[in-house]
Amino acid sequence: MKKRIIPVLCLLLLNSITFAQQANEVSIIPKPASVEKGIGAFIISKHTNILAKGADAEKVASMFNYFLNKKYGFVLKINNTVTTNVIVLNTTLRIKLPYEAYQLKVTNHSINISGERSGVFYGVQSLLQLIHENGRQLSVPVVTIDDAPNFAYRGLMLDVGRHFFDIDEIKKILDVMASLKLNRFHWHLTDDQGWRLEIKKYPKLTSISAWRDSSIIGGYGDFKPFIYDGQRSGGFYTQDQAREVVKYAAERNIVVIPEIEMPGHSTAVLAAYPELGNGTGPYKVAGYGGVFYTIYNPGEPTFKFLEDVLTEVMAIFPSKYIHIGGDEVPKDEWKNSPFAQLVIKDNHLKNEEELQSWFISRIEKFLNKNGRNLIGWDEILEGGLSPNATVMSWRGEQGGIDAAKQGHDVIMSPGGYMYIDHAQAKDHTTEPLAIGGFLPLDVVYNYSPRPAALTPDQQKHILGVQANMWTEYIATDNKLEYMLFPRVAALAEVGWTKSENKDYKNFSENRLPIFLKNLERSGVNYRIPEADVVINNDAQTGRKTIAITPFIADSKIYYTVDGHKADNTANLYTSPILIPYTNGRPLTLKYIIVTAGNRVSNEFIVDIK
Numbered sequence: 356m357k358k359r360i361i362p363v364l365c366l367l368l369l370n371s372i373t374f375a376q377q378a379n380e381v382s383i384i385p386k387p388a389s390v391e392k393g394i395g396a397f398i399i400s401k402h403t404n405i406l407a408k409g410a411d412a413e414k415v416a417s418m419f420n421y422f423l424n425k426k427y428g429f430v431l432k433i434n435n436t437v438t439t440n441v442i443v444l445n446t447t448l449r450i451k452l453p454y455e456a457y458q459l460k461v462t463n464h465s466i467n468i469s470g471e472r473s474g475v476f477y478g479v480q481s482l483l484q485l486i487h488e489n490g491r492q493l494s495v496p497v498v499t500i501d502d503a504p505n506f507a508y509r510g511l512m513l514d515v516g517r518h519f520f521d522i523d524e525i526k527k528i529l530d531v532m533a534s535l536k537l538n539r540f541h542w543h544l545t546d547d548q549g550w551r552l553e554i555k556k557y558p559k560l561t562s563i564s565a566w567r568d569s570s571i572i573g574g575y576g577d578f579k580p581f582i583y584d585g586q587r588s589g590g591f592y593t594q595d596q597a598r599e600v601v602k603y604a605a606e607r608n609i610v611v612i613p614e615i616e617m618p619g620h621s622t623a624v625l626a627a628y629p630e631l632g633n634g635t636g637p638y639k640v641a642g643y644g645g646v647f648y649t650i651y652n653p654g655e656p657t658f659k660f661l662e663d664v665l666t667e668v669m670a671i672f673p674s675k676y677i678h679i680g681g682d683e684v685p686k687d688e689w690k691n692s693p694f695a696q697l698v699i700k701d702n703h704l705k706n707e708e709e710l711q712s713w714f715i716s717r718i719e720k721f722l723n724k725n726g727r728n729l730i731g732w733d734e735i736l737e738g739g740l741s742p743n744a745t746v747m748s749w750r751g752e753q754g755g756i757d758a759a760k761q762g763h764d765v766i767m768s769p770g771g772y773m774y775i776d777h778a779q780a781k782d783h784t785t786e787p788l789a790i791g792g793f794l795p796l797d798v799v800y801n802y803s804p805r806p807a808a809l810t811p812d813q814q815k816h817i818l819g820v821q822a823n824m825w826t827e828y829i830a831t832d833n834k835l836e837y838m839l840f841p842r843v844a845a846l847a848e849v850g851w852t853k854s855e856n857k858d859y860k861n862f863s864e865n866r867l868p869i870f871l872k873n874l875e876r877s878g879v880n881y882r883i884p885e886a887d888v889v890i891n892n893d894a895q896t897g898r899k900t901i902a903i904t905p906f907i908a909d910s911k912i913y914y915t916v917d918g919h920k921a922d923n924t925a926n927l928y929t930s931p932i933l934i935p936y937t938n939g940r941p942l943t944l945k946y947i948i949v950t951a952g953n954r955v956s957n958e959f960i961v962d963i964k
C-alpha cells in the first residue's frame with residue numbers, strides 16, 4: 356500500500372510544480388500581436404515530420420532542428436511528402452506577409468507556420484517557447500498566432516573593447532537574442548582599452564592594440580590613486596572568426612553591425628601607431644575606463660588608415676550600416692595642435708566641433724561611396740550632422756529627437772532606460788561591481804522609443820531601440836550574462852510588442868519565470884529578481900505578517916529578521932512570517948532565493964517599518 360502512495364504523491368507534487376506551465380499556457384516573450392487559444396494540443400513525437408515548403412523554409416527547418424536538439428536532444432525528420440503529424444514551414448505564400456511577420460497555427464493534427472524566411476524563423480521561435488514538456492512528452496497547445504514587430508531595429512550592443520569575449524560566448528548570446536526576436540547585434544569592436552579585429556594591413560592592431568598590460572581593481576572611484584592588478588589581458592577575433600559570427604547571426608535573422616570608434620576612444624590604436632595621434636604620446640593601451648583626451652589627428656595618413664581599416668571591415672560585414680562611434684571626443688588636443696588648427700583654417704571651419712563634423716563627413720562619403728550607411732552616437736550632431744547619417748541617441752532622447760526633426764533616422768538607446776551596464780539594485784552593496792546607476796527591469800520594460808515630442812511623420816524616423824552593454828566592469832561570461840538577463844528580455848518586448856499589448860505584471864509574473872527556467876536549462880546565467888514582499892495584517896492574530904513570493908514559483912526562500920546574514924542555514928520560508936514584537940524598533944528582512952535548479956540569488960535586504 357505504502358509503495359503506491361509515494362508515486363501518487365510525487366505525481367501530485369510534480370503536477371502542482373508544473374502548474375504554471377500547464378499544457379494550455381501560452382507564454383511567449385516578446386508578447387505576440389494576437390493570440391487565439393483553442394482546445395487541445397499537438398503532440399510532438401519522434402514520428403513528427405517537418406515539411407518545408409520553399410528553399411528558405413528548408414533553411415529554417417534546419418535551424419528549428421538546431422534549437423530542438425539544443426533544448427531536447429533530438430531532431431525531427433525533414434520530409435516533403437507527409438500530410439499528418441507534421442509541422443509545416445511555408446515560405447511560399449502567394450500573398451506575402453511583411454518582413455519578420457508570421458502566422459502560426461497549431462491544431463491537434465498539425466502545426467503551420469508561414470511568412471517569409473525571417474517570419475517563419477520567428478514563428479519557429481514562438482513555437483519553441485510554446486512547447487511543454489510533460490514527462491517525456493512534448494506538447495504544444497492549440498492556438499492561432501498572428502504576429503509582427505513594432506520596430507524594425509531591435510538591437511543589443513556588446514562592448515568587447517573593454518573586455519574581450521570569445522566567439523563561443525558571442526554565439527551563446529546570439530542564440531538567446533534570436534529566441535527573443537532581437538535582430539541587430541552591434542559589436543563595439545574598438546576602444547581605448549583594446550582593438551579586437553584582425554586587420555591584415557595593420558598587424559600591430561592585434562599584436563599591440565589588443566592587449567592591456569594591467570587593469571585597475573575595483574571601480575573608478577574605489578581607490579585613488581588606482582591599484583592595478585598587474586595582469587596582461589585582451590584578445591582579438593581573426594577575420595575568419597568574425598565571418599563565422601556574421602554567418603551564425605544571419606542564420607538567426609541577426610545583422611551584425613560593427614563599430615570602429617573615431618576620432619576618440621582610440622588610445623589603443625595610438626599605442627601601436629602613435630603617428631596617428633596629435634603628438635602627445637607615448638601612448639599605452641588603457642587599463643581603466645573613462646573618457647580619454649588622446650584622439651586621432653585629422654591628417655591624411657589618419658584617413659588613409661581608417662579607410663583601409665573600413666575596407667577590410669566592409670569585406671567581413673555585409674551590414675548596410677557601419678557604426679563609427681563619434682562619442683565622447685574631448686577637443687583639447689585639436690585646440691592645442693597647430694596642425695589641427697591648420698586643417699580648420701584650410702577647410703574654412705569655425706571650430707573644433709566643425710572639425711569633428713568634417714572628419715565624420717569624410718568618412719561618411721567613403722562609406723556611402725561603398726554602398727554603406729553611417730551610424731554614429733549622438734555627438735555627431737555637434738557641428739552639423741553628415742547628410743545621410745543615422746543617429747544613435749544615448750545621452751537621453753534629445754539627440755534622437757533633434758535628428759528625427761532634421762529628417763535623419765534614429766535608434767533610441769537613452770542612458771536612463773537602455774544602459775544595462777548600470778546596477779540592478781539601488782543598494783550597490785548587494786550587487787557585483789557595476790559602473791553605478793540603477794536600472795531595474797521595469798524601467799527597461801516600460802520604455803517607449805517613440806517620443807511624444809515628434810509628429811507621426813517624424814516618428815517614422817525612429818527605426819527602433821537598442822540596449823547597450825559596456826563592459827569596463829564586466830570581465831567574465833557569468834557576469835556578462837548576469838547583467839544581460841533578464842533585462843534583455845524586457846528590451847525584446849520594448850522592440851517587438853505594441854504599447855497597447857505591453858503589461859509589466861503579465862510579463863514579469865506570468866511569462867518571465869518560464870523564460871528564466873529556459874535560460875537556466877540552457878546554462879545561461881541571469882540575475883534572479885527580487886521577490887514580491889508584502890506586509891499584511893493577519894486577520895486571526897491581529898499581527899502583521901510578511902509575505903514573500905518569488906518570481907519563479909518553485910524556488911526556495913531562506914530568510915532572517917534578526918539582522919544576520921541570510922544563507923541556506925537561515926529559516927526556510929513556508930508561510931507568511933509573523934513580525935516579532937519589536938517595541939517599535941526597526942527590523943531588517945534579509946533573504947535569498949534558491950531556484951529548483953540550485954541557482955542562488957544575491958542577498959536581498961528590506962527594511963521593515
Ligand code: TNX
Pocket residue numbers: 644682683732749774776790825826827
Ligand atoms: C559612455 S555611451 C560611453 C562608453 C562608456 C559608457 C558607460 C557611449 C557612446 N560612450 O564609452 O562605457 O558611457 O556607461
